[in-house]
Amino acid sequence: MSHPFSGVTVLDLTQIYNGPYATFLMAQSGADVIKIEPPGGEHLRKRQGASGAAMPFAMLNANKRTMTLNLKTEQGRAVLLQLVAKADVLVENYAPGVMERLGLSEAVLREANPRLVYASSSGYGKTGPYRDYPAMDLTVQAMTGVIDSTGYPDRPPVKAGPAMADLLAGVHLFGAISAALFARERTGKGETVEVSMMEAVYPTLASALGLYYGSAGTAPMRTGNRHSGMSLCPYNVYPTSDGYLAIITNNDQHWNWLVEALGCKELAADPRLQTVKGRCENMDEVDAAIGAVTARFTKTELFDLLIKNRVPCAPVRTVPEVINDPHLHARGSLQWIDHPEYGRIVVPSSPLRFAGEEKMPYRPSAALGQDTQAILSERLGMTPAQIASSSRASSGRVRSSIQSYTTVRSAIRHCPSRFSNRST
């Protein structure tokens, strides 16, 4: 059975959301992704429990094999470089400078394997004045104008609920790795690729940028759920008896269909409301009148009625509704699994669909260090004795084994956790 990245080996040093999403997409496209975690597990695994990080961890780490390695020891570093020599890709999303402090600079990796694709992602990138600023999803949303362009005009701006900065960076990173692997097929050389969260978010501002230029800076930056140019009406999220429905009328025909479907004879007859311009001039009144009628329906009733009448609309789905969405389950993009650690949960497969290929069998996220022995034996041909010795460096539990490396270790500065790219 063949998938686009079958036969490609990825060493995955990533954490939290950004990097792990890139390697999730690699794994679900057929790559052998080896997730290498520090002895205690990566941040997201450690964070599980009350904060609800188990589900994101399961979701982002499916189809990966897991091993532990203490990169702060010389032995751990040596094992990593042996793995690098036989790998195709190494991915990390540490804060800039961390890999260098671990003695794993680009030059060191490249020396171990000139064909390696070395991919990294951070909040602001490896160069430039913001390089060392703290990068979480919220701070990047603040820095990129996402927050300023979200919310109601009479309230402070508000973050986008989803972790869009993290995930946008992750999928860009996947794209960069894929492009570099393609290029390597032709050139034989490995490339070093980088994605910054801030740069990955910028293009999503398209409409805000357009309005800013188009209005010479006079357009409002936040319009709630109304059209960002305030030039379509009705265009809003309207109440129903059990939730909300987004309704969009792009033209007079949509308006006519809408008021007819809702039985709003007065609105239909109102001479002021026959044009988009007229409706926009009376936006508060129109929104209130439409909202008063929509509130009499349930969300599902109203959606069915308007779709039947060809009015563009969509229910505002709650998270539990999305988890159980019949369309996503029908397409196989969501499925129920019995996770060995987390029980019965819904998990997504990759949004990338390759027609005619059998779908990757879903392998739930693995326990910490689950495949350490198998990987070291299979990739490096290590004997059980060597693995036992190495696993002491891997687990970091056996002090004596690590202490013999203290001189080297002291040369490797401790990675600061303060500004690591912990996000969300």
Added chain:
Amino acid sequence: MSHPFSGVTVLDLTQIYNGPYATFLMAQSGADVIKIEPPGGEHLRKRQGASGAAMPFAMLNANKRTMTLNLKTEQGRAVLLQLVAKADVLVENYAPGVMERLGLSEAVLREANPRLVYASSSGYGKTGPYRDYPAMDLTVQAMTGVIDSTGYPDRPPVKAGPAMADLLAGVHLFGAISAALFARERTGKGETVEVSMMEAVYPTLASALGLYYGSAGTAPMRTGNRHSGMSLCPYNVYPTSDGYLAIITNNDQHWNWLVEALGCKELAADPRLQTVKGRCENMDEVDAAIGAVTARFTKTELFDLLIKNRVPCAPVRTVPEVINDPHLHARGSLQWIDHPEYGRIVVPSSPLRFAGEEKMPYRPSAALGQDTQAILSERLGMTPAQIASSSRASSGRVRSSIQSYTTVRSAIRHCPSRFSNRST
């Protein structure tokens, strides 16, 4: 000069944001992207003017060559299939079914070129019960839980300002194309790839999904700018004299640094506020007290002060501030250009950075049909006479030329514009 996709030819039938972002990333990675528009131009080009679509059009269509072709004529379709025979990739984001109605089904494309990577994206995908639902950025945000998880708990939910659904789909599509091109180097076969906007958005719900499962459905879905688990404090967007600043305290040390930097001796001494738990129990009071102090600073003063004191934070940048961001300009990810049609504007380059390669020279978005003649001559070896004849079909202006194809044309149903994947 070599870039990852140098030598790769992409036929680009895309429109608005989603598909054009995928092909923008291809173009900026070295591919020869031929943007094929209907005689009047694609929707986003046509929309320019008051609505501020010029800037998004310029941004998403840089480094592409442009030609027009009327795919509703048999001659236009024939020219396209000749181009397909010599291309590597064809990308489109029409509503599902449109390509089939144009007589350009997957089977027809594959027959013209078995090595073609055929990539498409739509709101909900080519299969499943939602296939034909109207898909704009707002409706997909509604359907995927983005709106429900954004905003203040005491107000209706609100859309994310940025066009995140469109752009997320676009970059996933780029990733799928890149993976398929890689696979083709090994298998010799072209693949058909698909991305739905809804599926591309789902993973960004990670935190909301985690909270939902972690709290057995009891967690609030909207917390404004507060921590989504309501389990960190201070964690919010605070007022300054000229805007807002996002501040995050992940632990007691951050809290101590913050109150010390702000000179809040009473807060520092308050026994109730010595633990995260205690601060969360008094969240309204803490947020109000911190906000009262932050309001005395300017945004820049406060950011500089807190960063110096190692408190994670970021200014809530306005769109004009982002356009002029010194970091993005220093890294070369934003630049000022003199656009032949739109004047002096700031444009982004691809977020994908390939180290050691010379950056792609930036070519501003081209005028409608600017390269039609050059492309037909160079790719199909058409003579000036043939180009003149074809350009009548391309422009759709010369009725007589098109009328000779009416019998075929009548068999090709008109593409419905109502539910085409116009987004945002």
